Amino acid sequence: MNFFKSIPGFLFLIIVSCNQLMAQDGDLSKIIRPGIQVEKLSDGFQFTEGPAADAKGNVFFTDQPNDRIMMWDLMTGLSIFMQPAGRSNGLFFDREGNLWSCADNRNELWKITPDKNVEVLTGFYDNKLYNGPNDLWITPGGGVYFTDPYYQRSWWDHKSMPQDKQCVYYLKPDHKTVIRVADDLQQPNGIVGTPDGKTLYVADIRGNKTWSYPINPDGMLSDKKLFCEMGSDGMTIDKKGNIYLTGKGVTVFDKKGKKLGNIPVPENWTANVCFGDKNRKSLYITASKGLYRIRTRVKGAY
Numbered sequence: 576m577n578f579f580k581s582i583p584g585f586l587f588l589i590i591v592s593c594n595q596l597m598a599q600d601g602d603l604s605k606i607i608r609p610g611i612q613v614e615k616l617s618d619g620f621q622f623t624e625g626p627a628a629d630a631k632g633n634v635f636f637t638d639q640p641n642d643r644i645m646m647w648d649l650m651t652g653l654s655i656f657m658q659p660a661g662r663s664n665g666l667f668f669d670r671e672g673n674l675w676s677c678a679d680n681r682n683e684l685w686k687i688t689p690d691k692n693v694e695v696l697t698g699f700y701d702n703k704l705y706n707g708p709n710d711l712w713i714t715p716g717g718g719v720y721f722t723d724p725y726y727q728r729s730w731w732d733h734k735s736m737p738q739d740k741q742c743v744y745y746l747k748p749d750h751k752t753v754i755r756v757a758d759d760l761q762q763p764n765g766i767v768g769t770p771d772g773k774t775l776y777v778a779d780i781r782g783n784k785t786w787s788y789p790i791n792p793d794g795m796l797s798d799k800k801l802f803c804e805m806g807s808d809g810m811t812i813d814k815k816g817n818i819y820l821t822g823k824g825v826t827v828f829d830k831k832g833k834k835l836g837n838i839p840v841p842e843n844w845t846a847n848v849c850f851g852d853k854n855r856k857s858l859y860i861t862a863s864k865g866l867y868r869i870r871t872r873v874k875g876a877y
Contacts, residue, residue: 665710809847850875
């Protein structure tokens with residue numbers, strides 16, 4: 576006999592509701608109300624990456640293989656912000672409203688003004704090309720941390736890694752001086768810092784670990800500590816210090832590194848995340864060919 580057929584309707588609903596909550600996993604109810612689902616906003620892209628929200632909460636993201644930066648406007652929906660776009664990958668807004676980009680067509684770090692003027696801030700370290708700037712975070716003081724893993728691109732002429740290592744770099748607030756701040760990771764990828772500018776998180780996607788570092792006044796990092804046993808393609812942080820890692824769906828950890836749960840996303844790979852909307856209480860997710868969103872109980876830090 577079918578077990579569910581023998582259960583009264585109201586009990587069946589309770590079981591289904593409990594299953595949905597379990598699917599949300601762990602303590603995610605602190606982050607997302609039970610029953611809230613991921614919604615697809617748009618699809619048809621080749622590979623989405625690098626979401627970042629402007630001051631109004633509109634979300635910009637990249638479709639790197641198609642060499643364009645897209646914009647999800649809260650009022651009008653989807654449009655192309657820039658194309659070509661230097662094969663932009665990771666994005667982040669500064670306090671002046673400029674959109675910074677890891678533009679790996681020529682392995683550069685860009686600053687794009689609201690009227691779409693592009694300034695190349697750096698393209699070389701030690702007189703050599705970067706491997707391919709991938710993701711970035713801007714400090715409250717205007718310094719920029721960015722990861723530089725090596726993923727061979729079809730649009731490059733070279734076929735080997737330009738730098739001797741895959742590292743994390745810091746562009747000082749003068750936007751002229753670049754220093755290496757971490758050179759012992761296998762493949763640094765996702766990166767984000769706390770709003771107070773005191774702590775940096777870096778995901779080593781190949782090493783399958785995420786690390787935390789106190790940030791020194793000169794921008795250097797010290798006292799490397801294991802945050803969690805999971806790497807990530809991209810990441811973000813909310814106002815409570817929870818960290819959101821990507822790969823298979825979105826996995827959320829509290830500020831002490833305890834796993835709260837996983838948000839399933841109906842794509843093979845989730846690349847990156849950011850908070851958007853006017854109140855910063857929606858998590859935007861770039862996952863393969865689509866852009867997704869889920870409403871949250873907490874506000875994003877950015």
